[in-house]
Amino acid sequence: MSEIYNKFKHDSAIKAADKEHRSRIGYNIDQYNRAVVVGKQQFANLELAKQRAAYIKHKAINDLEKHLSDFETNFQHNGGKVIWATDARQAVTEIEKILQNIRPAYVVKSKSMISEELELNESLTKLGIEPIETDLGEYIVQQADEKPYHIVTPAMHKSKEDVAELFHRKFQLKPHSTPAEIAAFVREKLRDRFYNAKVGITGANFLLADTGSVCLTENEGNSMMSMAFPDVHIVVAGIERILPSIQHLELFWPLLSTFGTGQKVTVYNSIVSGPRQEDEIDGPREMIVILLDNGRSKVLAAKHQRRALSCIKCGACLNVCPVYKTIGGHTYNAPYTGPIGAVIMPWMRNFKDYMHLSYASTLCGACTEVCPVNINLHELLLYNRNADVEQKNYGFGESALMFGLRHVLGKRKWMDTPDYSLKNKAMSVLFSKSWGKTRKLPEFSERNFKQLWEERIEGKTR
Ligand code: SF4
Structure with missing residues (x-):
């Protein structure tokens, strides 16, 4: 094992x-x-909405190559750059190449669940670049030196008392600070970092093929700041994030917010279609989208499991x-x-x-x-x-066990011959280790099914 x-x-x-x-x-x-x-x-017919979403995603995944290629063409047309990464190593190498030219002391990160796949923070730290998580939940787990606990709410396992204690220990905030005080402290601390950041790294909730856009949906505004303030915005997105058209957001945004956090709509929803244009006064000078495979093609190739790539x-x-x-x-x-x-x-x-x-x-x-x-x-x-x-x-032991069980369970005579105490003994010998110490093994009853059946239907007594 x-x-x-x-x-x-x-x-x-x-x-x-x-x-x-x-x-x-x-x-x-x-x-x-x-x-x-x-x-x-908010849904007049939730089941219909789910069916529509499932159909759109299913079709999009079946036509993945075409939609990704459309995304690339359209995003490049908007002035952005697309890099295809087959695996985590390649994605990290590409990010490192970009950062080596800029030499930032730190990067601001947001919506960066995908960067957990790349173990990007560890790589950045080795390069001497400080990764700063700007989502409050991510910031909390980063300060606690932990990994995110949940894909939407990374600090779900912590109570407000845990967080207050953490901030007291790390930043000498008063003990028992309230969530509002902690949020205000983090906001203040990060604001300066946003203003002076040279590079922002985010994930993407959706990629829109027809407009070549990246969609970010969030409640704190930190994604917007991670992409709007720095000169360079790097997006790392799984290839399955594609939606064929901007029209589909009217369905997917409410579904994501309702099922993600119970909101009708998330507070900030951004559609970013490339770097700052000549007549624009803000936004990144350079925008790069890294389209990450990292095993998704294997899911796609699996006949049934490819359905999982529809996940939002x-x-x-x-x-x-x-x-x-x-x-x-x-x-x-x-x-x-x-x-x-x-x-x-x-x-x-x-x-x-x-x-x-x-x-x-x-x-x-x-x-x-x-x-x-x-x-x-x-x-x-x-x-x-x-x-x-x-x-x-599977190993030899499991294979032998299955062979034996197939023969025993396939023959009524074999099932009925040993008495219940012998069967319980066999259960205990064969399964008690895998069953675990904290659970009681199920027991065979004194009379088997055949005997009970005969009693009930045929009126036989023991
Ligand atoms: S599998 Fe379905 S329920 Fe689970 S995270 Fe993905 S979209 Fe949500």
Whole structure:
């Protein structure tokens, strides 16, 4: 078993027993759930909206090459530059090349979940360039020296008391500062950094093929400042972020805001179509979009799992997932977590190293039910398991066990012959380790199904 799997097992056992973590996540998700009910009211027919969004994204992903090529042509026509990166290493190298010419002391970052995929902060720090996260949640986790916990709310695992304590320790703010005081402090601290930044790096919520534009949606305005103040704006965007037309935003923006945070519409929505033009007074002098593959082509090539590329990263499937709520975001040890992470991470990274995530599911289907673009997540987890078997990623022990079970379970005589205590003993020997110490193994009842059936239907007694 891989080290990543062993760490997952170890960390999930600890987190699952952490009642404080569970109540904190439960509280924050309750707040989200209440908001979502209100946000959904803006849709006259939510199911129809979801179906339309699913159809548009599905078609866009099927025609990905054409739409990306249109985006490139149109964005270049607007004065921007496009770089294609096959993997994280190539994307980081390209960013480093740009930065080497400018030699900034720091870069301001926003909407930079994708940069977690590149481990960009670590690379920038090695170059002596300070990465400054400007989204409040990202800023909090950066100060705590942690990774984002959730794809939409990176500091969801922290209570306001945790954050106050962190800012007291790091910046000597008064103990028990309120969220408003902390936000004001961060705003003040970052404003100067924005004014003097030479480079801003952001992600993208959507890429528009027909206008060659990048869409950013946010609540704090830090993305706008990260791209408007610096001379150079670098966008790192996954190739699946494409939407064929600007017209589609009228559907996707409300869906993203409702399912992401429960808002009818996010506070700031920007469409950026290239660098500053001659008659414009602000905006970057240079704008570069890095189109990142980094394993997405592998997801695209997988017959069923390609549906997952329709994801708009709203985070709703994480919020309903009983596994995510129990083991928490950090345990996944991956940039994308929860059900969507469990589906795509094995393809985006080493299949064997991340395959265990597809088994860490109750298959309850809550993720599929909630998804605004109707991705059949729980079924895709089953397809991943199937791919795992087809790749023969199992050892001799499991293979022998399955061989034995196939023979025993396939014959009624074999099923019925041993008495229940022997069956329970076999269960305990074969499965108690994988079942875990904290759960009680299910037990065979004294009378088997055949005996119960005979009693009920045929009136036989023991
Ligand atoms: S899979 Fe669906 S619910 Fe989950 S983050 Fe993506 S769009 Fe949202």
